[in-house]
Amino acid sequence: MTHTDLVQTATAAARDASDALRATTPAERAALLEAIATEIEADRAAIIAAAVAESHLPEGRITGEVGRTTGQLRLFAGVVRAGDHLGVRIDPALPERSPLPRPDLRQRMVPLGPVAVFGASNFPLAFSTAGGDTASALAAGCPVVVKGHPAHPETAALVATAVARAVAASGLPAGVFTLLDSRETGTGYEVGEALVADPAITAVGFTGSRAGGLALAAVAARRPAPIPVYAEMSSVNPVVVLPGALTGGGEAVEALATAYVGSLTLGAGQFCTNPGLLFLPTGEAGDAFLAAAARAVGDATGARMLTPGIAQAYGRGVETVGALDGVDVVATGSAAGDEAPAPALVTAGADAPDTAFEEVFGAFGVVVRYDSADDLAPRIEAMEGQLTATVHCDAEDEGDVRAARVLLPALERRVGRILFNGWPTGVEVGHAMVHGGPFPATTDARTTSVGSRAIERFQRPVCYQDVPAALLPDALRDDNPWGLVRRVDGELELPR
Numbered sequence: 001m002t003h004t005d006l007v008q009t010a011t012a013a014a015r016d017a018s019d020a021l022r023a024t025t026p027a028e029r030a031a032l033l034e035a036i037a038t039e040i041e042a043d044r045a046a047i048i049a050a051a052v053a054e055s056h057l058p059e060g061r062i063t064g065e066v067g068r069t070t071g072q073l074r075l076f077a078g079v080v081r082a083g084d085h086l087g088v089r090i091d092p093a094l095p096e097r098s099p100l101p102r103p104d105l106r107q108r109m110v111p112l113g114p115v116a117v118f119g120a121s122n123f124p125l126a127f128s129t130a131g132g133d134t135a136s137a138l139a140a141g142c143p144v145v146v147k148g149h150p151a152h153p154e155t156a157a158l159v160a161t162a163v164a165r166a167v168a169a170s171g172l173p174a175g176v177f178t179l180l181d182s183r184e185t186g187t188g189y190e191v192g193e194a195l196v197a198d199p200a201i202t203a204v205g206f207t208g209s210r211a212g213g214l215a216l217a218a219v220a221a222r223r224p225a226p227i228p229v230y231a232e233m234s235s236v237n238p239v240v241v242l243p244g245a246l247t248g249g250g251e252a253v254e255a256l257a258t259a260y261v262g263s264l265t266l267g268a269g270q271f272c273t274n275p276g277l278l279f280l281p282t283g284e285a286g287d288a289f290l291a292a293a294a295r296a297v298g299d300a301t302g303a304r305m306l307t308p309g310i311a312q313a314y315g316r317g318v319e320t321v322g323a324l325d326g327v328d329v330v331a332t333g334s335a336a337g338d339e340a341p342a343p344a345l346v347t348a349g350a351d352a353p354d355t356a357f358e359e360v361f362g363a364f365g366v367v368v369r370y371d372s373a374d375d376l377a378p379r380i381e382a383m384e385g386q387l388t389a390t391v392h393c394d395a396e397d398e399g400d401v402r403a404a405r406v407l408l409p410a411l412e413r414r415v416g417r418i419l420f421n422g423w424p425t426g427v428e429v430g431h432a433m434v435h436g437g438p439f440p441a442t443t444d445a446r447t448t449s450v451g452s453r454a455i456e457r458f459q460r461p462v463c464y465q466d467v468p469a470a471l472l473p474d475a476l477r478d479d480n481p482w483g484l485v486r487r488v489d490g491e492l493e494l495p496r
Helices: 003-022 026-042 044-055 059-082 132-140 153-169 189-197 210-222 250-269 284-299 308-322 373-381 398-414 452-458
Strands: 089-091 105-111 115-118 144-147 177-180 203-207 229-232 239-241 277-281 327-332 344-348 364-370 386-392 415-420 459-465 486-488 491-493
Touching: 003 105, 003 144, 003 177, 003 189, 026 044, 026 059, 026 132, 026 153, 044 059, 044 153, 059 132, 059 452, 115 132, 115 189, 132 144, 132 203, 132 452, 144 189, 153 177, 189 210, 203 210, 203 452, 210 229, 250 284, 250 364, 277 284, 277 373, 284 327, 284 344, 284 364, 308 327, 308 344, 308 364, 364 373, 373 398, 386 398, 398 415, 452 459
Parallel strands: 089 486, 115 144, 115 203, 144 177, 203 229, 239 277, 239 386, 277 364, 344 364, 386 415
Antiparallel strands: 089 105, 105 459, 327 344, 486 491
């Protein structure tokens, strides 16, 4: 089969499976998600071995990813069972209302239809074949076609086999889930573009580079009927160190700087949330922090990156930024081969060009010094959108609290997640998490790719007006057979 045939076969199967999946009850759909988690765990050893071999990530990291992947699936199973994602609203008829009667109006969320998911290079499990995009789309009732990432094809195939077993055991059509294996489709952009352009696809989930996300968004926008693309792209995840955070001096400053470098270099800097930009006060305490961070970077050794291409791009990025006017190289660690380049740390002054503050995917940090906390809010406002921002402060220091209050509104306008006195690497999968942010962190800042609200990306509201009781969907029936929390005539109503 040609690449085009493979895409069309997969999307046609997904389209044909849509009605069967959307017709499942909450209990049935939740059971499917739990079955997928169980099947992945059954193949855990083989999946971990393949992912370690293909990604060069340590076994402990991959083992954690297996747990995160199955945990996400079970989280969405719980969301589906609870049913609040359906957003049921009922406005009963008011036939006696004057001057005009009100019709019977009922609303619920319905699945969009088949979703294209693009596996990520840096998370071969949690953001790939059965990762958060796939889990949330299936939870919404949408069949999924995954374009496997060429960096880990065997891992993708093993996970896909586990998912397929769960789908079959649930009595659903095979088209509920399909993997486009990169070993069959090739690694060119044509397959991804054909998948997004296919009329059966109704939405896209993507994690990757800005160039890749924007290319897919452009394809989706050119369709006769454009579709949403939820692309998580680039972010430098700024960290603001307020003066009070450095008042401990000595060991406290050293510990804070070492923790920063630990987050910066974690996973060879290949997390979406590594802190690539840090605002640091001028003065002796700031100098001590920078010196400690420089020592930590200088002592660090590069880890093997995900692919040779990513390692080469990192090297080019470090070289380009380091050569810019207004940028000074503070420290460089040790390389461990061509595919494990050295971590690096630079400072950038006010005269540095904007390119100094763009993402370099890898263990690369840019430090900006500031004289007054009053300068910070305008600098944050001038930044591009980000996934995260972190503030380190002393909550007992009046100056820090005052500065943080001014910063918060600016941060809210620029980022999806705001942290205090922590580090952005490590994204908790839960109901309150937001992994998203204004452009170019994502193509749509109104939602998240991690956490239970991710399901909202793949649904849309439908209103049912004066529909006969015998024809109403179960979620909208007066007797509430699914036991949903519903908003009736404006008031929340708990199931009896």
